[in-house]
Amino acid sequence: MENIKAREKWFYGMGSLGKDLIQGMFMTYLMVFYTDVFGIGAAAAGILLMVARIWDALLNPIIGITIDRTRTKWGKSRPYVLLMPFPFLVFAVLTFTVPDLGVTAKLVYAYVTYILAGTFFTFYDVALWSMLPSITTNLKERSTMIALARIFTMVGILVVSTLALPMINSLGGGSTSRGYTLLVLILAVISIIFSTSAFFNTKEKVTETAKPPKFKEQVRVLANNKPLQIVICGVIINSFNMGINNAVGIYHLTYYLKAASLIPVYMLLTTVASMIGMALAGTFVKKIGNRKTTIFTLALSVIPTALMFFIPAQNITLMFILMALSSLIGGIPAVSTTGMIAETVDYTELKTGIRADGLIFSFNSFSIQFGMALASGAAGVILQFAGYVPNDMNQGPTALLWINLLRTIIPAIVCAVSLIIIRLYPINKKDHEEITINLKARQVENNTNAVNL
Template identity: 30%
Template sequence: MQKRRPEITLTIIRSRRDTGSGLDPQGPDGGEIMKLSFTEKTSYGVGALGKDMACGIVNTFLMFYFTDVVGLAPAFLGVLFMVARIWDAVNDPMAGWLIDNTRSHIGKFRPWILAGTLSNTLVLIVLFSNPGIRGAGQYVFYSVIYILWGMTYTLEDISYWSMIPALADTESERNTISVIPRVFAAFGNIAVGSLGLALVSAFGKVAPGALPTQAQQSRGFFWLAVLIGVVFVITNTVTVLFVKEKVVVRNEKKFRFRDIFTTISQNDQLVVIVAAMTLYTLAINLTASLGLYWFKYDVGDERMYGTFYLTAGAQVLAMLVFPLFAKVLSRRRVFIVSALLPILGYVSLYIVGKTLGNNIAMMAIAGVVLFFGFGFSLVLTSVMLADAVDYGEWKLGSRSESIVFSMQTFMVKFAMAIAGLVTGVGLAAFGFVANAEQSAASLTGIRVLMFGVPIALLLASLAIYLKGYRLNGAYFQNIKDELEKRRAANA
């Protein structure tokens, strides 16, 4: 069957093209190659710093804040997180559709980066405000605000990551450009995870060496959210002001609402990416969600969590060396490494915790192995989704960066929700009692959720990837070559 010709026209601002022997010295218009400047690369990357700090405080501390500071029931929170993600299954692709249909003098991405940043900052501060509502009103208040947080974060996150295909058009460029925001994002996450509790204590005016009260933690988390909100606004304003789209593909007609679902469901490689990386991201989020509980109740010192989280710096190292690994190893082998290293890290961390107690040095070694693998996976997700944009254009005849990248936002938030559901329901099922000495059954449950479940998820993710992902090597290069011919014919 002959493939339907794409109804698109193409405007490229001096992009580069990969050939069999390396980089073409000329752009497709015969002019000199125009690369992203250092200022543009840095300005794009710095946006991820504030963005992931805003996501990091929710991903790392919200469950703990709700159960141990506000006093909400864990089982209820698990259900709330799940309901919010069911809504995201509709809301996130709708946001992608809205962005893809945007036409403005500053492009289609930057208006929504700015709008999403400002609105999400406001909601984030309210989320950690703890207004003192009690009874049913307390549950209603936090349910509404949490869902609003997810909706506003969607606008910024989808528009931000959707810019990658518009900034680079070749595999080598995407490997490089995808690393930069991931490095900044890792620094944001590490800063929140390692310094978060210390800042909470400082803002809450906790005496040195003392454990914070609930009131002190409440005040501390509020001002931490304010600080993160300020950083979020500043960093993303820099992105909006100094980064412009380089590769622009304009569809002749706007996406219809029903096109959202065909764009996703008929892009079989996107479906494989979503399935594999959702399971992988769920493993990461379970570690973030259960880590503080494990250190506080099993290891016996919650303050060690911040020290241990410094090993997440291994993610940065993994991201920086990713382009080198991608040159030496096929992307398929890099993915295998990214799945097997965290499994080794989980096993090592469990053994250390079981046999050596609070030996932070040995825990740190296990943490480096764990987070190094996570770092590879974060870059791979962005690169594979950028390739899925091209694949969707080739297969379906229309290009949709934002609808495709809405799946990244959905994966992250869905994994956060499932992690919250598993954590909340799991803790309740094993008899967890907040701020009390835990039973043997409760401690066993924390260990199973912290180590056993993530390992199983990583193995399942690897199996799905190996069986279904095809955008590698000559097969994908042929797709890219055919796209260039189509675009030239329609230019």
């Protein structure tokens, strides 16, 4: 059970690619699409993204409970990996479609399509991640699978970020809005292939035969669960950091550095750097565990991120080097914090006797989405009040200052706050090894008692 075949690991990673090809479009281009193509003001777009992501975040625990109460011959998470991508992708295409409507009706349309796309994405995302503790309890195998999934995520973002603009121009035939719609439609078809492959080539091995836990029992999982509460707070703040970078990155390249033509290069450089960091994460986790890996890399990432503020806009080369370094270091805690969430699944089972993969991993998605929701809202409102003017290459000094702050100093400060919180996380490498041994001993005892009965 502990040795996972390479085939299963790769197809699990493909499941992540299946959702994050489209998610890459949301993260990288949706804000710019809304302000510069769809025709929504920066503040209205930022608030829309914030409201939608807060909705997704609040929905996560409900989805987690639903998954934990699901019992099928395919397991409790896998059915949703098969079913949820279809409606998600339909509404994703509609999100990147510009309807011929009035201003108010268009805004309502944007809210409805994006919120529904986010709802089905959340189901898919929680289901895929909640499969992980049921596939293996081995720390090394988990880290490898998390890293693969995260790397496939970055592959999706890499493909989208580097090829999106040329493909939008090519597919649109002079119409940017048409180019967006056709690109997302193509990505949706590819995504279905990957998500379906993940379903048919993975298996939940840590199964449950007991009746689903009652709602009160699942609430008890969260009460006084210090490790889970700490990692949730840390991930929310770190996701705020990622969200700010995603929301402002293109604005920073276009208006502050005046290097819009280098956006594909920037996307390629930072995404590959993140992938390298994720690939290295397993080595760190194996040697020092998830907690120490996260603390070390969060502390290290503050340096290049803050230094970018002081680099002249004309020094593109040095700016890109610091961006790549920041992305490389930042890729490591993307893996180790997910590993910490998986550790809390085992911790919770040991302390309460309840295995709540779905509920606990729903808080992983909750944390990421809530943090990014706050970031989107903050970025949009700050840009609006700083005097940002869509498509104007001569932005005012206040707008340029805040675009630079949002890409450099503010993420560095946020990263430092996340570090302070993660230091409180109590489960180290040795603790998790003891938890795993105790859980195995309990399982053997339960199996023995069942045979004697």
